[in-house]
Every structure is written in C-alpha cells, then in structure tokens.
Amino acid sequence: MSGPKLVAMVAYMEHKNLANTTIGEQRARGIADGVHRVQERIALAEAAAGRQEGSVQLLAATKTRDVGEVMAAINAGIRLIGENRPQEVAAKVEGGLPDLCSQQGLVLGDWACDEDDIPSQQTVGFHVIGQLQSNKINKVIHCVDTIESVDTLELARKLAKRAQLHGVSTGVFLEVNESGEEAKSGCAPEEAEDLAFELAQLEGLRLKGLMTVGAHVDDERIIRTGFAHLRDLRDRILSSRQLGTAECTQLSMGMTQDMEYAIAEGSTEVRVGTAIFGERAFI
Numbered sequence: 001m002s003g004p005k006l007v008a009m010v011a012y013m014e015h016k017n018l019a020n021t022t023i024g025e026q027r028a029r030g031i032a033d034g035v036h037r038v039q040e041r042i043a044l045a046e047a048a049a050g051r052q053e054g055s056v057q058l059l060a061a062t063k064t065r066d067v068g069e070v071m072a073a074i075n076a077g078i079r080l081i082g083e084n085r086p087q088e089v090a091a092k093v094e095g096g097l098p099d100l101c102s103q104q105g106l107v108l109g110d111w112a113c114d115e116d117d118i119p120s121q122q123t124v125g126f127h128v129i130g131q132l133q134s135n136k137i138n139k140v141i142h143c144v145d146t147i148e149s150v151d152t153l154e155l156a157r158k159l160a161k162r163a164q165l166h167g168v169s170t171g172v173f174l175e176v177n178e179s180g181e182e183a184k185s186g187c188a189p190e191e192a193e194d195l196a197f198e199l200a201q202l203e204g205l206r207l208k209g210l211m212t213v214g215a216h217v218d219d220e221r222i223i224r225t226g227f228a229h230l231r232d233l234r235d236r237i238l239s240s241r242q243l244g245t246a247e248c249t250q251l252s253m254g255m256t257q258d259m260e261y262a263i264a265e266g267s268t269e270v271r272v273g274t275a276i277f278g279e280r281a282f283i
C-alpha cells in the first residue's frame with residue numbers, strides 16, 4: 001500500500017471507533033432505506049435482463065462503517081458483508097459483531113451451511129474483498145468464510161496452508177483485473193484461466209467464483225466488455241470439468257455505480273457500499 005493511503009487509513013481508524021455498537025434511530029433508518037433501495041435496483045435489473053428474481057446476491061461493503069452501522073444493515077435484511085482490510089475485520093469481530101448476530105439468531109460466517117444444515121437465511125456470509133497481504137492471513141482466516149481478492153498462486157498457497165492448519169475450508173474467488181487499470185489489483189486476464197485451474201486443486205480452499213472491479217470510466221460499452229469477459233472466463237472454467245472447478249459458479253461484479261451493467265452481464269453478487277451507507281467520510 002502506498003504511503004499517503006496508509007496514513008489516511010490509520011487516521012480514520014483513529015478517528016472512528018469501528019467497534020462502536022450504538023446508532024441513532026435516524027441513521028439506522030437511513031441505512032435500512034439504503035438496503036431496500038438497492039434491493040429494488042437489483043430486482044429491476046434482474047427483470048430487465050430477463051433473469052430470475054433473487055439470482056443476484058447483495059454484499060454490503062462495510063469498510064469504514066462501525067459495528068452499529070453494520071448491524072443496522074443486517075437488521076434490514078443484509079445476509080452478506082465484505083471488508084477490505086484485515087484490521088477492520090479484527091476491530092469488528094472484537095467489537096462484538098458475531099455476538100450481536102447471534103442475538104438475532106444469525107451465524108456470522110457461512111462455512112457451515114453445506115455440512116450442518118443451517119439454512120442460509122440464518123447465516124451472514126463474511127468475505128474479504130480488499131487486497132490481502134500474506135502476513136495478515138492469520139488475522140482473518142478464523143473470522144471470514146471467503147476471500148474474494150485472491151490474485152496470485154503464492155497467496156493462494158499460503159491461504160490453503162493456513163486454512164488446513166485451522167481445520168477450515170476457505171472459499172476463494174480469483175480476482176481478475178479486467179480493465180487493466182494499473183491502480184487495481186487482480187491477475188491479468190490472460191493468466192486467469194490457468195491460475196484458476198491451479199487454485200481449484202489446492203486442498204483447504206474452495207474456488208467459488210471470479211471477482212472484478214469495473215473499469216473506472218463513463219463508457220457503458222467498456223465497462224460491460226470487462227464484465228462480459230469475466231463471465232466468459234467463468235463459463236470456460238466451469239465447462240473444463242477440471243479438478244475442483246465444479247463450484248466456480250459465482251461472478252462478483254458490480255458496485256454502486258455499475259451494478260445494473262454487471263447484472264445485465266451475469267453478475268451473481270454485487271458489492272455495494274455507498275448506495276447503502278452513504279458517502280464514505282474516509283477512503
């Protein structure tokens with residue numbers, strides 16, 4: 001991470017107590033309205049694309065939001081959250097997010113649903129969606145069920161090893177830099193297929209899908225081309241029938257600005273922060 005960005009991150013974590021659990025009634029209502037508005041946008045986009053209602057999951061991107069704000073989103077119906085930074089995962093877990101979920105009859109992290117018959121309505125999936133440095137794996141491996149931002153074989157191997165040590169099976173998405181923008185993480189599109197086949201074979205990991213961040217441009221055609229390319233890649237991986245690829249069904253693409261385009265191109269999960277919680281006061 002670059003110098004100024006790191007300073008800004010430290011600054012906001014000092015400014016804002018992310019473990020705070022109290023929230024004003026008006027703020028909680030604002031967040032609930034945000035959740036419902038985004039759910040409506042998703043339903044409209046599904047219908048416009050001729051897709052089945054409910055085929056796109058909504059992940060709330062909770063960076064810079066405190067435990068009280070995250071719980072307001074969960075109470076409004078959010079069943080999947082994503083954090084960018086390991087420090088924030090730790091702050092919110094220590095701030096009591098798992099306990100607050102369990103008070104609502106919900107399990108935070110959905111590792112268990114296949115094996116233990118917990119209906120998915122009763123779990124809140126917990127993902128990492130930001131760049132993960134390998135020295136931070138231990139901070140998150142026992143808290144989150146899925147890492148969406150895996151973009152090298154080296155990171156995947158380290159994750160696999162840690163997951164096995166902890167006796168968990170960690171879900172992973174391969175992140176692909178479809179736009180080629182330099183500031184973005186993600187592997188190069190040309191490398192993605194081979195990399196996916198390698199990840200799929202690692203014991204301790206389950207390859208669940210692919211993730212990308214849309215091009216940072218105004219041109220609908222350019223943004224959609226990147227999303228369409230990710231969908232084609234997913235289809236090729238699935239139809240390869242290679243070892244460990246059968247679960248690689250998900251496409252995590254689309255954010256506040258471009259979720260309609262992503263849904264039109266086959267997204268199964270949109271990651272939304274601003275349209276739920278409002279503008280971020282910090283990066």
Ligand SMILES: *Cc1c(COP(=O)(O)O)cnc(C)c1O
Nearest residue numbers: 061129255256271272273274275
């Ligand atoms: C912040 C973030 C989002 C959500 O962005 P919004 O524009 O606030 O909806 C989605 N994905 C990633 C990787 C993010 O960092």
